[in-house]
Amino acid sequence: MPKLKIQDLEKIREKRKRTTMIREGGDYRAKVTVHMGTCGISAGARDIMNTLINQIEEKDIKDVLVTNSGCAGLCSREPMMTVEVTGQAPVKYVDLTKEKTKEVFEKHVLGGNIVQKYALGKGSEKTDYGKE
Amino acid sequence: MAKENAYRLHVMVCAGTACVSNHSFEIKDALQEEIKKQGLENEVLVVTTGCNGFCERGPLLVVQPGNIFYQQLTEEDIPHLVEEHFLKGRPVEKYMYTPPEEKTPVPVLEDIDFFKKQVLIALRNRGLIDPESIEDYIARDGYQAMAKVLTEMKPEEIITQIKNSGLRGRGGAGFPTGVKWEFVRNASSSDGVKYIICNGDEGDPGAYMDRSIVESDPHSILEGMVIGAKAMGASQGYIYIRNEYPLALKRINIAIDQAREYGLLGPDILGTGFNFNVQVVRGAGAFVCGEETALLASVEGRLGEPRPRPPYPAQKGLWGKPTNINNVETWSNVASIINRGAEWYSSIGTGMSKGTKVFSVVGKVKDTGLVEVPMGLSLGEIIFDICGGIVKDRKFKAVQIGGPSGGCVPAKQLNLPVDYERLTQAGSMMGSGGMVVTDENTCMVDLAYYFLTFIKGESCGKCTPCREGIPRMLEILTKIKEGRGEMKDLDLLEDLANNIKATALCGLGNTAPNPVLTTLRYFKNEYESHIKYKKCPAGVCIDLVSSPCHHTCPIGTEACSYIGLIAQGKFKQALEVNRWVNPLPSVCGRVCHHPCETRCRAGEVDEPIAIRNLKRFLTDYEKSTGNKPSVKPTPKKYEKVAIVGSGPAGLMTGWELAKKGYKPTIFEAESVPGGVLSWGIPEYRLPKDILNTEIEAIKDMGVEIKTNTPIGKDLTIDDLFNQGFKSVFIATGSPVNSQLGIPGEDAEGVIDPIQMLKKYNLEKKVDVGKKVAVVGGGNTAIDAARAAWRLGADVTILYRRTKLEMPANAEEIEEAINEGIKIKFLTQPIEAHSENGKLTKIKCAQMSLGEFDKSARRRPSPIQGSEFEMEVDTLIPAIGQTPDLSFLQGNTQLNIDKWNSLEVNPETMETNVEGIFAGGDVVTGPATVLEAMEAGKTASESIHRYLRGENLDREYHPTQPELEVATVEVSPEELDELTRPEMPTLPVEERKGNFKEVEKGYTKEMAMNEAKRCLRCDLESKGGK
């Protein structure tokens, strides 16, 4: 990896956005983020991640991006994951189990229908995103 | 608020992730510029909001009033939009978007209480990026601020920005960050070497925001540090992370490796010629290392002992070189300040406390977690609005802020805006932002003891006050917790605390006494309760408590023992345990407000044991086997005692006195005995035959009850003494209904709930009309409503607060709702209208909840212009009752307080007149059956001492059960299956038009299984000794 110069930052940013933003014509039709801070992991986030990976392997799915991130803040409702499907607001699921994860994967990630009973809310938090 | 109200239009720009990546911030800037150009800046306010959920339409704008959505705007569209809509008032249709009808009830995250008031700066990337991917961070504008600083800014400019932003250290003391940086910049170093350190030794128990930031966004710290390094002229940094945070250690190391590989750390960063390197230091487990001089020693590989300051680390720090130390959260704010400017940052927060603060809100709140909010939000908003209030709707007690160095803040300070200065004034401190919320089941003496134990373990031992003083304080607290304390110990404790505070060497020692000082300041009564009454009100201190259910029962029912006996199937013996102290177990098994269940330790992790239902099962079981309470009267050897009133207080006193060998006579004005038990509580809750069986047994014990015998005109209290009664106990209750105090209240159709229930219970007929409104939230209101519903009325309860604040038993409220009774919360009647003297409608106001009162409940106040009318033919005000003292005929010397209640010594129930005692509602105002029984029990003991010529002062002892009941072996698997059984009830459709008992009682199997769930705290406490 060659050392970056200032202008490279912009390139990386644009490229990353292109590949990870879930939109029409993008690389992925859906993105699932498992929240894996210490709280999440101790509440069972690894099981959630494994369930997702198994589902993807089992069903041989290529266009769903599974990733992880840190704590989402609401520790008492861990394990949590966020599902983002093309053209829809991201949805946070809480108090997950392996069974619930499978159901969400089938119905929402693949089917595009929110599984209301496990969903906490849709959309994302207001963030301080730096000015360009 | 006033300022915001002055704006004509509010424009909300979505700042959710998707909209921002669609350039919503540029749209916001363009809007603001155009608004200024058009001279509308005093009329139109632009604010950012979280995601609306229409991400595919972003960037999205919402204009209020009108709720007009604009979609997919570009900067070029803005001048047209501003001119047409904001200036000329013509919404621009071609940009407009109509959201589709909501198909799913999934709420928008921004509308969820937990997220609504949060503003994310330090946590800006939480849950959004893969912390092990530097590209993810860069994609969210990561390292932009660093690039700007390295290419465009002079060190002085950076420091000015940080100074102007008002950022203060987020780790504890709150020292202005920019000023600290300037010290280090200006400090001289012989070889030019300076260091910067990120303090991630997050030691305060209850705080974990630093762990979360390192785990979820490690690059934000690295970026902040490079900016700081440039500002201060440092080329080496250290990140000190606790040993207990393996994941944080892993992720920060990955982040450093990635940044080095990309040339964002190391030599010649981004080709700008700036060099900076970072090394991670793993802590080795010592709380004191959070203190900066101790931390320096630890980084140098020495013992983490603090040293006196000055010299400050800014002059002589790591290896004697100028060193800056900031904590994780402080560093993670830096890049945002550089990106968005000092002015933006300082526009958030309060006078001296700018920006946001991350709090970890944990302990007894419903939603635990990390919340980042603008400085100045009130404690109540954080604990109740964001975190949902207290688990199981128990009572809030206090919040401990700032860890062992901080202090607790009680309910009366819930309106306190949270910032550095105001927390310090309240005796607490910001610290690192850990908020441990405590409830009525937390003992404040135990909490103070806990913190001192903690500090004792972590004290480095270098200075005497801390090394010797803290163990002394602990000794005293131990005495108090074990019931051996004396009142003078409290002064000694305070003296010691103040001494250590003044003389200890370092911050750890100086602040160590804070938890003791604040609990003494706000909860002295709890200390006194331990010392004087041997009571731990929260049911925690094991040597006093034994089991919380037993300790908490006002009449001392050995619940742990009877539950244990039920688990063994020994029902008869279990009921006997009840009857040792209680002549009314089948009454209490139905109507008791069961404080034991609130304290039950099984309830801390699961549902509390259904103690009341188990009691009722025992009495049901006895009845089903055809048995009756067996009574062995005590031979009468003592004087005659007169009791006025046959409610629960009078019955209890009579029973206790008869057991001791007295000859008690109860004088009852009504035609039946039982007082409120017979004519107040409706039969669907307490069947008359059940009550009468127990009253008969009390009579069999030797208590004479004279009904239809009012005390007053024909028979005065003096007459009673003249007839040879040696003492009198007054327990006439609190039967006078309070009025609402609204115009029109005297109309026909406004009825007194007490009179209504009495008339129904005694005469079995009462007219309640067709459309009934009941006002109030207590048990009387619910009783009146459910009785009226049974009589065929359409019933609505009006309550001025919310369900959470309703004082009635939760079970009663649920059943009322099940029966189809409507409850209008936040509603208060303000006027009654009548035609021809008959009530026709009421006018009500909608209430809003404002500031918190001392009981941690929000105060209701009417909303201007919210009035509405309700057609009703009956209005039942049930907002309170007062005693009726007319029977005194004005000719005694009894002291009466301002609530028209009798005054007694609460420890003995003696009035100011010799030989006369009083208790129950006539003293306390409307309270519970159990509290009245407690007063009766206390009074009977006092009367006994009085008549035996003994000193009336009571002796208090720690709680100890009489029995030692063995546990029943239950396998963990079986235990996992067991849950608190729901009370079987009569179907709602079978309740109308009759007063059949609603609750049907537990089956034998239900009762035995439920008893098996008991944790048997009583046995634990014996083992502990």
Place this chain on the structure above:
Amino acid sequence: MNEAIDENKLVEIIERYRENPHATVAILQDIQDEYNYLPKPALIKVSKEFNVPLTRLLSVATFYNAFSLTPRGKYQVNVCLGTACHVRGGERIMNKVEKELGIPRGETTEDLNFSLDAVRCLGCCGLAPVMMVGDDVQGKLKESKVPSILENYKQ
């Protein structure tokens, strides 16, 4: 007591820090991680190699909670007694673990499988009460869950 230890690992650790003699704490941490305690021969060797008095090493070893001078169990059980865990019943979890393992806090089981300690805060307060077994954090504990959790780590 003559303790036999695998010297190769020790040499590796020492070489790692050859250039960085200030890192006393880090060296001891690595030794602790490797052997589950600080064996006496290791301390003597470190003392010689880095020319640090043994007494200084011992004072560091006894100051910080992370070190032990006696062999520790394969799995370290840390029951959190931080404030949030305390108010949510951490002490009762501790009592249950003590009972289950048959050792008081601060000690190691005879089979050297578990060592039990109380720790001040694991930073998982949102899930209180919590404990850590090895590297795994277990949250929202109940007394009744303790036996089955420990069972997973028994040999």
